[in-house]
Amino acid sequence: MPQVFPTVCRTQLPHAVGAAYALKMDRKDACAVTYFGDGGSSEGDFHAALNFAAVLEAQVIFICRNNGWAISTPTSDQFRSDGVVVRxxxxxxxxxxxxxxxALAIYGSVHAARKMAITxxxxxxxxxxxxxxxxxxTSDDSTKYRPVDEIGWWKLARDPVTRFRKWIESKDWWSSEAESV
Known part of the structure; x- marks a missing residue:
């Protein structure tokens, strides 16, 4: 079965590429995965890693969690492009x-990306x-740069766990009654 080797943190992006290149050189049926935020895409390591990976055709998946904020800096102050995907x-x-x-879109995307990276x-x-x-x-107070009602709306309307729960309940695979047992 193909394996995945994850790394976390923007400073580990070049390391993930190195690991992926080693997997390629060893002809392993595997890929490396690295996670970072949108703020990490404004760092030199991001650009070096993507260039390195592209040139070497390394089997690595870069997963960027673009939540619109690099700590307290909005993406509009980080870059002028249409997000990270164009980079x-x-x-x-x-x-x-x-x-x-x-959750299902994430699963499907990662599954497809893994297959492409490896094959x-x-x-x-x-x-x-x-x-x-x-x-x-713990040292951040996001209410200083985001409205409290905006945060509340996202919790109520777009929470991924609630969305997934509603989906599985619509398929009759889960219910409040089943959870209470």
Whole structure:
């Protein structure tokens, strides 16, 4: 069975490419995966990693969680492009944009990306558009730069767990009664 080797943090993007290239050189039926936020796409490591991956045709999946904020800096102050997905295309990296609040869309995108990365020996960038309802960290108070009612609306209307639950309930695969047992 093909394997996936994950790394987390924007500073590990080049490391993931190196791991993916090693998998390619060893002819492994596997890929590396790395996760980062939209703010990480404004760092030099992101650009170096995407270029490195594209040139080497390394089997790596870059997953960007674009929640619109790099701590307290909005994406409009980070870049003028249409999100992160166009940056991947600029480097010749196959890029996918997905609703990051839709569990099934995320699953399908990652599944397709993994298959492409492994069978085609190529890097893939996934940009998951989402929203951060909590603070960035314990030292952050996001209500200083985002309206409280906006955060509340996202919790109520777009929560991915609630959306997925409604979907499985619509298929009669789950119910409140089943949960209480």
């Amino acid at each position: 991947g295309s600029a480097y010749g990296v196959q890029s996918i944009r997905v609703d990051g609040n839709d 085609e020996h190529r890097p893939i960038l996934i940009e998951a558009l989402t929203y951060r309802v909590g603070h960035h960290s």
